[in-house]
Amino acid sequence: MHLTDDQITVIRDSYTRLLPEVDRVSQLFYRDLFQRVPRLRELFREDIGPQGMRFMSAIGFIVENLDDDDELNRQTALLADGHAQFNLRPEAYREMEEALIDTFAHALGEHFTNPVELAWRSAFRQICDEMIARTPRPA
Numbered sequence: 001m002h003l004t005d006d007q008i009t010v011i012r013d014s015y016t017r018l019l020p021e022v023d024r025v026s027q028l029f030y031r032d033l034f035q036r037v038p039r040l041r042e043l044f045r046e047d048i049g050p051q052g053m054r055f056m057s058a059i060g061f062i063v064e065n066l067d068d069d070d071e072l073n074r075q076t077a078l079l080a081d082g083h084a085q086f087n088l089r090p091e092a093y094r095e096m097e098e099a100l101i102d103t104f105a106h107a108l109g110e111h112f113t114n115p116v117e118l119a120w121r122s123a124f125r126q127i128c129d130e131m132i133a134r135t136p137r138p139a
Contacts, residue, residue, distance in 0.1 A: 001072055001126050007119035008066045014116050015063045018107055025107045026052025033099040040095075043086055062127065076127055080134035088135070093128040100124060 003011075018025050030048045034041045044051055058079065065071040104120060105112040 001066060001069060001123065003066060003119065003123060003126075006115070007122060010115050010119040011066060011123055012063055014104065014108055014111065014120070015060065017111055018104070019060075021107060022056045023049070023052070025103060026056045028106060029055065029099055029103040032102050033096060036099055037092060037095045040092065062123070066123070072127075073130075076130045077134060079127070080131040083131060083135065090128075090132050093132060097121065097124050097128065 027048070030044075030052055058075070061075060062072065065075065101117060101120060101124075105117070108116065
């Protein structure tokens, strides 16, 4: 992943601020995502709680390994494999990015600065771009 040391620090610091409210943050994320892209709701069980925790755990794992390209590539491959069955279009990942950014802005309040937003966008786009590239497309 191509992030500066400052971006890695900003991401890790902001994620640490989110940890005490990880359950609420995951609920906010999915609520926003489903408002943006209602068709995605059908991909999930009615109780979104466990999925929200898996999502936040995946983000936590990525945050912990931002400076370990081998581990990030391994995790990205696993995420891509897990999402391949849903045949998500690249636009869905962009909507996820917007939902994530809006959720973090809401949860972090005044701590959601421009550098925080830019760092998260850069990291999320790089992960999603890798996932999109690894997702098999119908012939």
